[in-house]
Amino acid sequence: MNNTILRYVGLTDPNFKFIVNSDGEYNRYEHRGRDHHKALITHATLESYIMRCPDCGFLEHVTKYGYTDDIEIYLPTTNGYDNRLIVKKQRFHCDNCNTKFNAKSHDLLDNSKFSRPLVNQIIAMSQDDISQKSIARALRVSTSSVHRVINSDQTYYYDFQRQLPSVLCFDEVRTSAHNMSFVYADGEAHQLIEILPDRLSKNIKEHFLGYSLQNR
Numbered sequence: 001m002n003n004t005i006l007r008y009v010g011l012t013d014p015n016f017k018f019i020v021n022s023d024g025e026y027n028r029y030e031h032r033g034r035d036h037h038k039a040l041i042t043h044a045t046l047e048s049y050i051m052r053c054p055d056c057g058f059l060e061h062v063t064k065y066g067y068t069d070d071i072e073i074y075l076p077t078t079n080g081y082d083n084r085l086i087v088k089k090q091r092f093h094c095d096n097c098n099t100k101f102n103a104k105s106h107d108l109l110d111n112s113k114f115s116r117p118l119v120n121q122i123i124a125m126s127q128d129d130i131s132q133k134s135i136a137r138a139l140r141v142s143t144s145s146v147h148r149v150i151n152s153d154q155t156y157y158y159d160f161q162r163q164l165p166s167v168l169c170f171d172e173v174r175t176s177a178h179n180m181s182f183v184y185a186d187g188e189a190h191q192l193i194e195i196l197p198d199r200l201s202k203n204i205k206e207h208f209l210g211y212s213l214q215n216r
């Protein structure tokens with residue numbers, strides 16, 4: 001049952017233990033936001049084995065110390081609903097240095113209300129040339145948070161292995177209110193190659209040095 005729910009809500013960490021009521025139900029509708037839209041809420045705890053103290057590194061002085069209060073996390077959208085997880089995380093206490101800390105999960109991000117699978121959904125959609133407004137509407141989040149996720153994404157890498165075209169077109173484009181970016185394209189295939197964060201010649205030069213001399 002737990003694994004089935006895990007797949008339904010789009011998470012992967014089996015340390016989430018979902019709370020099922022006596023009728024076998026694990027989610028329910030509640031209302032959220034200023035527009036009072038229907039959100040689908042699932043409750044769980046995040047369990048964990050004893051973890052090493054993040055402060056002093058000891059394992060043998062760490063003991064379980066109850067659970068956190070409810071933390072509300074935005075889940076990926078699998079059914080068009082605003083899906084949310086209310087989770088209580090296992091807490092720990094280190095008797096050596098008196099630090100308290102919480103269980104961690106690869107499905108959650110530090111200091112973010114968005115689950116990692118939701119962030120991955122946002123990034124995947126943004127790579128498909130869909131506007132931030134449309135992504136926000138489809139995933140039931142605000143446009144500003146889509147903007148924030150895309151701009152803080154550290155998983156984007158330039159592909160310096162691709163062969164540069166023999167005809168290179170380049171220009172500068174306005175990418176936000178005050179920012180101009182350098183953009184370049186394949187002049188024969190009419191394919192956009194990259195947009196750089198700015199248009200400073202120092203950074204443009206540095207970018208192209210990422211390609212091998214032979215490639216250039």
Ligand SMILES: [Zn+2]
Nearest residue numbers: 053056094097
């Ligand atoms: Zn400690």
